[in-house]
Amino acid sequence: MDLLDDVLDQIYEAALLPELWPQALARLDSLSGTTGGVIFVGARDRHAWAATDNFRETITAFVAEGWMLRNPRISKGTALNHPGFTRDSDFLSEEERANEPVYREFMYPRGCGASVGTAVPIHTGEMVVISFEQDYRRGPVPGAVVAMLDQARPHLARAAIMAARLHLEQLKSTVSGLDAIGLPAAVVGADQRVLASGASFSGLAPALIARAFGRLALAHGPTNALLVSAIDKAARGHAAPRSIPMPAGVNHDALVIHVLPLRRQAHDLFRAATALVIAMPVRAPAAPPFDMLNTLFDLTPAEARLAQRLTQGLSLKEIAGESGVTVETARTHLKTVLRKSGMHRQAELVGFLAGIGRLGIR
Known part of the structure; x- marks a missing residue:
């Protein structure tokens, strides 16, 4: 475990600073003697990932070419329900791997195809998958490497959960701030x-x-x-x-x-x-009260009522109907209100009065 101590520090640092995951994976990759490591975080067909420098080009192509959706490793590996790292050889025979397109067409031509990986579900509903790869011609990843990675797995899982929880707290702070305004x-x-x-x-x-x-x-x-x-x-x-x-x-x-x-x-x-x-x-915008309208524009009660109802979203026809006057009379009141207020258009008047209402001026 002594060899892992420094790596574990880097793993927990990555929980706080996600940009450090490639370096943490690189240390584990070096201890494992593998040729590249990657961490995927996602659900369904959407994933974010980080990889060691020596593996980034391969993973970029893997994702861009759509192999993530055609990769049997995750489904077959998680079906084992094993709380640790597993190898391809634990759930796929050599013949099955040779017949799988992802191995035959992508991994083997790139000198990959022998992996050791683990999956960790997190509370956001996503799955964290950590995998290390080596050339399939070397045979399966040694059991001693699996055992070493299993020692690190609880720390990897905790770091993943910590990172997800930290982000969730940031989200809660964001919506609380919006709620407050x-x-x-x-x-x-x-x-x-x-x-x-x-x-x-x-x-x-x-x-x-x-x-x-x-x-x-x-x-x-x-x-x-x-x-x-x-x-x-x-x-x-x-x-x-x-x-x-x-x-x-x-x-x-x-x-x-x-x-x-x-x-x-x-x-x-x-x-x-x-x-x-x-x-x-x-909602219908607030409108200033009668006394405010009279103070501002010297409106009659009928004119003030029309200004209020216009601000609340009613049409001239609706205002005339509820006031028991003709639409032409309502239009005359509107012209008078516009003249007294020094405004030229109904929309300009309504916008001004609604603004006063929102400010709560009395």
Whole structure:
């Protein structure tokens, strides 16, 4: 274990500084006598990775050519349910490896094909896979190397969990800060699972629906389909934000859902977050009271009432109907209000009055 002491220090440093994972893997690679190491973090078809310098080109090609989705190692290795490192020879015979395209077409031509690896599930729902590779012509990785790596495995697992938890705490701080300034927000993963959310976001139910495994959904089906599509695009690297309007329901206001993709830095392995989702209720804007309107513009009660209702989103026809006057009379009141306020357009007036209402001036 003495030889591992310095390596273990580097492993825990990598938990705090993810850019140090290649150096930590390189030390284990050197102790193992293998020819390259890699750490994958991900779920389904989305993975982040870091590799030793001597293995980076190979892993870049491995991912770019789509071999990650056609690699039997992870599924067959995890099926053994062994809490340690395993070798290809533990779950695939020499003949089976020779017939597997990933070995025959990718690994063997590159002088790889004999690996020793382990998988560690973490609380974000992702899987951490750590693997070391050597030339298949050397035969299986020696048992002594497997035993040495098994000594390091608990520390590798703890470091991975620490890194994921640290990032989760950062996400919670982000949504708490947004919540404090009145922005209902949540951070979601690629599968719509909510990783962190503010109290005001959770309070938007029944417009928001919690589904199995903590996934986020919207009560309005067509809007939810747009949300799922926006999150999926964010997960696939589309960086453009998306704003999605959601109509009001029986028990909730209308919403505008903003989906802001979160970009992963090159060394940020343990970032399960895909997008920041902000849900803003759309309510009628506040309008100044009668006395404020009279003080500002010397409006009559009828004129002040029209200004208030316009600010709250009603049309001239709706205001005329509830006031018992003709639309032409309402239009005359509007012209008078514009003249007294020194403004020229209805939109300009409404924007000004709504701003006063939001400020809470009395």
